[in-house]
Amino acid sequence: xxxxxxxxxxxxxxxxxxxxxxxxxxFSLIYNSSRLINFAQGELLLLGGLTLxxxxxxxxxxxxxxxxxxxxxxxLLGRLLxxxxxxxxxxxxxxxxxxxxxxASLCWQGVAILVWGxxxxxxxxxxxxxELRAGPIFLSRDTATALTLAVCSVLVLSLILGYTRIGRAIxxxxxxxxxARLQGVNPTTCRALSFAMxxxxxxxxxxxxxxxxxxxxxMGLGIGLKGFVAATIGGYTSLWKVFFGxxxxxxxxxxxxxxxxxxxxxxxxxxxxxxxLILAPHAGGHGERS
Amino acid sequence: MVxxxxxxxxxxxxxxxxAFAAEEPIxxxxxxxxxxxxxxxxxPSRLVAEMTVKQINDAGGVLGRPIKLVIxxxxxxxxxxxxxxxxxxESDHVLAIIGPTSTGSGMAVKKYAEEKNVPVxxxxxxxxxxxxxxxxxxxxxxxxxxxxxxAVRKVYEYLKAHDVKKVALMTAKDAxxxxxxxxxxxxxxxxxxEVAAEETFDPKGSDxxxxxxxxxxxxxxxxxxxxxxxxGAIAAKNFASLxxxxxxxxxxxxxxxxxxxxxxxxxxxxxxxxxxxxxAPDSLPAGDPQKAVVEKFVKDYSENGIQAKFPLNTHSxxxxxxxxxxxxxxxxxxxxxxxxxxxxxxxLTGVPGVSGVFTITPEDHNGLSTDSLIMLLVKDGAxxxxx
Amino acid sequence: xxxxxxxxxxxxxxxxxxxxxxxxxxxQLLAFNQHLFLAINVLALNFCLGLGGQIxxxxxxxxxxxxxxxxxxxxxxxxxxxxxxxxxxxxxFLAAALLSLPMERLGEGFLAMATLGVSLIFTNLILTFxxxxxxxxxxxxxxxxxxxxxxxxxGDREYFLLFLGLLALGAYVFLSLRKSxxxxxxxxxKDDPPAASSCxxxxxxxxxxxxxxxxxxxALSGVLYGHYSGFISPEQYGLELSLMALLFxxxxxPGNLMRPILAALVLETALGQMHFLGDARTLCNGLLLGAxxxxxxxxxSKGKPLxxxx
Numbered sequence: 001x002x003x004x005x006x007x008x009x010x011x012x013x014x015x016x017x018x019x020x021x022x023x024x025x026x027f028s029l030i031y032n033s034s035r036l037i038n039f040a041q042g043e044l045l046l047l048g049g050l051t052l053x054x055x056x057x058x059x060x061x062x063x064x065x066x067x068x069x070x071x072x073x074x075x076l077l078g079r080l081l082x083x084x085x086x087x088x089x090x091x092x093x094x095x096x097x098x099x100x101x102x103x104a105s106l107c108w109q110g111v112a113i114l115v116w117g118x119x120x121x122x123x124x125x126x127x128x129x130x131e132l133r134a135g136p137i138f139l140s141r142d143t144a145t146a147l148t149l150a151v152c153s154v155l156v157l158s159l160i161l162g163y164t165r166i167g168r169a170i171x172x173x174x175x176x177x178x179x180a181r182l183q184g185v186n187p188t189t190c191r192a193l194s195f196a197m198x199x200x201x202x203x204x205x206x207x208x209x210x211x212x213x214x215x216x217x218x219m220g221l222g223i224g225l226k227g228f229v230a231a232t233i234g235g236y237t238s239l240w241k242v243f244f245g246x247x248x249x250x251x252x253x254x255x256x257x258x259x260x261x262x263x264x265x266x267x268x269x270x271x272x273x274x275x276x277l278i279l280a281p282h283a284g285g286h287g288e289r290s
Numbered sequence: 291m292v293x294x295x296x297x298x299x300x301x302x303x304x305x306x307x308x309a310f311a312a313e314e315p316i317x318x319x320x321x322x323x324x325x326x327x328x329x330x331x332x333x334p335s336r337l338v339a340e341m342t343v344k345q346i347n348d349a350g351g352v353l354g355r356p357i358k359l360v361i362x363x364x365x366x367x368x369x370x371x372x373x374x375x376x377x378x379x380e381s382d383h384v385l386a387i388i389g390p391t392s393t394g395s396g397m398a399v400k401k402y403a404e405e406k407n408v409p410v411x412x413x414x415x416x417x418x419x420x421x422x423x424x425x426x427x428x429x430x431x432x433x434x435x436x437x438x439x440x441a442v443r444k445v446y447e448y449l450k451a452h453d454v455k456k457v458a459l460m461t462a463k464d465a466x467x468x469x470x471x472x473x474x475x476x477x478x479x480x481x482x483x484e485v486a487a488e489e490t491f492d493p494k495g496s497d498x499x500x501x502x503x504x505x506x507x508x509x510x511x512x513x514x515x516x517x518x519x520x521x522g523a524i525a526a527k528n529f530a531s532l533x534x535x536x537x538x539x540x541x542x543x544x545x546x547x548x549x550x551x552x553x554x555x556x557x558x559x560x561x562x563x564x565x566x567x568x569x570a571p572d573s574l575p576a577g578d579p580q581k582a583v584v585e586k587f588v589k590d591y592s593e594n595g596i597q598a599k600f601p602l603n604t605h606s607x608x609x610x611x612x613x614x615x616x617x618x619x620x621x622x623x624x625x626x627x628x629x630x631x632x633x634x635x636x637x638l639t640g641v642p643g644v645s646g647v648f649t650i651t652p653e654d655h656n657g658l659s660t661d662s663l664i665m666l667l668v669k670d671g672a673x674x675x676x677x
Numbered sequence: 678x679x680x681x682x683x684x685x686x687x688x689x690x691x692x693x694x695x696x697x698x699x700x701x702x703x704x705q706l707l708a709f710n711q712h713l714f715l716a717i718n719v720l721a722l723n724f725c726l727g728l729g730g731q732i733x734x735x736x737x738x739x740x741x742x743x744x745x746x747x748x749x750x751x752x753x754x755x756x757x758x759x760x761x762x763x764x765x766x767x768x769x770f771l772a773a774a775l776l777s778l779p780m781e782r783l784g785e786g787f788l789a790m791a792t793l794g795v796s797l798i799f800t801n802l803i804l805t806f807x808x809x810x811x812x813x814x815x816x817x818x819x820x821x822x823x824x825x826x827x828x829x830x831x832g833d834r835e836y837f838l839l840f841l842g843l844l845a846l847g848a849y850v851f852l853s854l855r856k857s858x859x860x861x862x863x864x865x866x867k868d869d870p871p872a873a874s875s876c877x878x879x880x881x882x883x884x885x886x887x888x889x890x891x892x893x894x895x896a897l898s899g900v901l902y903g904h905y906s907g908f909i910s911p912e913q914y915g916l917e918l919s920l921m922a923l924l925f926x927x928x929x930x931p932g933n934l935m936r937p938i939l940a941a942l943v944l945e946t947a948l949g950q951m952h953f954l955g956d957a958r959t960l961c962n963g964l965l966l967g968a969x970x971x972x973x974x975x976x977x978s979k980g981k982p983l984x985x986x987x
Contacts, residue, residue, distance in 0.1 A: 015496075037789060084967075098789075102966075110957065119601070213520050257500040372906065
């Protein structure tokens with residue numbers, strides 16, 4: 001019985017955590033480069049997914065074309081988000097930039113309503129990833145897709161950030177924008193690029209989330225919030241940590257449901273999060289900015 | 291000369307006025323959630339309401355007068371719903387109101403309507419609007435969707451007939467799910483059912499396998515899932531992927547619709563749920579009083595282009611029913627007066643609507659019994675009447 | 678503007694508002710009162726963000742604390758308003774101050790996250806204890822607010838006066854606080870936290886005080902609003918209220934008294950009138966708010982006032 005419970009914690013934890021983790025990656029990319037909490041992260045997923053939906057209706061998408069289409073659409077959406085929020089207010093106070101992403105999320109929802117209507121749409125499974133069952137361990141197609149996409153994204157992003165010139169520039173900007181500029185790096189380009197990468201991640205996440213929950217204009221905030229929590233647990237410092245933050249959040253929720261009940265799940269999760277923030281050394285803000 | 295012309299004109303106008311007044315439209319307020327989270331239910335309701343009003347007017351209106359619908363958007367917020375309800379009554383001077391869409395908005399409007407004596411026919415799912423007791427009086431408030439308790443009784447009747455003794459409950463953490471949980475728990479003993487376990491979930495979540503597993507460990511014969519939207523299909527998928535013996539999955543009356551089938555896919559097979567006869571129009575016997583109404587509604591729904599934007603589901607007919615009740619009430623009352631309309635609505639018997647045959651009494655402001663629902667079984671990717 | 682002229686402008690603003698309240702028909706006053714409720718929350722947030730430089734996404738929760746606290750307590754002790762209202766405000770003050778103490782050192786993003794957590798926890802607690810709070814179905818308000826010597830409060834005009842009075846009181850406290858020793862300490866914490874500490878400012882205490890004052894003001898507005906609307910539900914005091922309050926404060930500029938309030942009143946009225954747009958409404962709301970934010974930014978960066986005197 002105990003093994004079954006433990007297996008279920010793994011199953012449910014992965015099912016929830018894979019989605020949280022892939023959302024959290026996008027958050028941390030933007031937060032690291034721009035010190036900005038992107039309230040429109042959920043809408044990147046939404047519009048990326050809806051565009052993919054239209055493309056899949058118009059033409060048959062093979063797995064590879066689907067991945068490329070998702071990456072491409074997401075990249076453009078990310079650039080668009082940057083151009084309409086941070087790009088317009090590069091010298092504004094961080095709060096104003098934060099609120100601009102809130103306004104952007106409303107605009108994007110409005111676009112989703114106008115173009116795709118208010119009814120939820122089901123994005124078909126575009127990747128041929130099978131469900132996995134090994135004894136008591138079970139991963140549904142959606143979970144397996146989310147995990148595969150997340151792990152591949154982390155690998156690719158780590159390579160880009162670690163070994164390419166532009167990746168090193170992005171990391172330099174996230175450590176110290178002024179010093180980076182003195183070394184000839186253009187912080188604005190780097191930030192735009194991190195938005196674009198976050199957009200691509202959002203569209204990839206939609207490939208896992210869309211078939212699981214359908215895509216509807218108001219889904220952004222709910223799914224974005226959990227990603228935000230997961231990124232905070234992960235600490236924003238490295239992509240792997242952020243991704244594992246998502247898995248940890250999923251596992252925590254599964255444990256809370258299985259051991260206690262679903263009733264207090266959210267309360268305990270957020271209380272633990274606040275506690276974690278207060279106790280964590282990295283969360284102190286003073287000096288970080290100045 | 292000009293003066294005289296004006297005078298003549300005024301005289302003509304004066305004589306003509308009574309003739310105009312006789313055809314002055316009856317003003318009805320419409321409150322629908324057209325933005326915000328409930329818009330996917332509110333917008334089709336508005337379209338259905340406009341379609342129905344046009345049909346009524348084309349057929350000669352009510353009491354010889356056309357109906358005019360004044361529509362406002364509640365933004366899915368109780369505060370805005372109240373604001374718009376007051377604007378309808380105090381500025382537009384409507385006779386009665388249909389809507390709003392969600393239970394929270396309904397409660398906010400109801401409080402005001404009861405104080406101002408305005409008849410309101412709501413299209414909200416939750417029972418509290420017409421429950422009385424701690425939720426306040428409901429002398430002027432009516433609602434067209436089946437009560438939660440009616441749907442629960444329908445489910446329990448079915449389970450009892452199929453020798454189910456032990457059930458588990460899984461309800462959403464919102465007003466709809468909470469309402470369901472209350473009735474599911476309180477009515478279980480009446481049908482000889484034992485509630486083995488209960489769990490709640492966030493209806494916006496993406497996976498409920500932990501809840502499903504936990505309920506499964508209690509070995510219930512059936513598990514009842516109470517929620518609106520994609521969460522119902524996700525839960526069905528989660529139960530389908532449990533290892534070993536699986537309980538019978540029962541969904542609530544908010545689920546029937548193409549989205550459930552689409553999203554749940556193979557996991558939908560064998561799931562049963564109560565639904566209105568709208569979901570299986572072909573199965574109605576020839577003598578059914580609703581047959582003609584339902585078939586005409588389904589036809590009009592697609593001919594007016596609503597089907598293309600919002601595929602027919604179990605919520606589609608509520609606004610239609612509200613207007614049909616209003617029409618029947620006005621004709622029974624014989625005059626466009628709020629108090630007379632309210633009294634007439636309370637005495638309506640056997641009005642066939644899309645959701646059922648309404649028989650309203652001063653105690654029962656819904657008027658639908660368990661007969662208005664049928665149990666549906668998902669078989670080969672389609673809804674069929676369950677045996 | 679000179680201080681004396683500024684005071685005159687503020688007084689004039691409140692007189693205009695009061696006059697509006699007596700001119701508008703009753704049903705439009707309802708919308709006006711709802712906007713005033715939001716404006717009070719914007720002002721409340723201004724205490725911790727504008728004066729102390731600390732973001733908070735928990736304002737809705739504190740308003741909800743006031744509303745639920747007052748409605749539930751009035752259910753048990755009808756007519757005991759003179760006791761219940763201070764208890765609600767004081768409770769919110771204490772809760773907020775105690776929460777703020779450990780959170781004080783958090784950086785901006787993390788503080789936003791933590792206060793967001795507070796807001797979500799509040800909503801979930803309301804849902805969990807549905808025996809007492811009615812859960813997500815909401816709670817009908819059974820007992821009215823009673824002012825000793827005046828009697829039961831009811832009607833749009835009466836509540837309008839209370840909302841306006843509370844806004845004026847909040848504005849007065851805000852202005853006096855800004856000029857006081859405490860206000861300057863807060864300003865120091867905002868500008869350079871380590872320097873403020875080294876000058877002997879007890880940073881956690883000072884900020885907890887500002888946080889608490891804001892929460893108490895929010896709670897008072899919640900008390901009024903709960904009894905006024907006659908029905909309370911968790912969605913009215915959720916994250917959306919907090920976000921809107923923050924949005925309007927940022928549009929108007931934190932630390933400024935009148936501009937955020939004006940932004941809230943004007944923009945909320947405009948947003949409420951957009952139903953003729955149909956499906957394009959959500960998009961236009963977003964565009965309007967975005968434009969307001971950018972307008973404020975360009976005005977700031979040019980250093981010119983947008984409107985004379987503001």
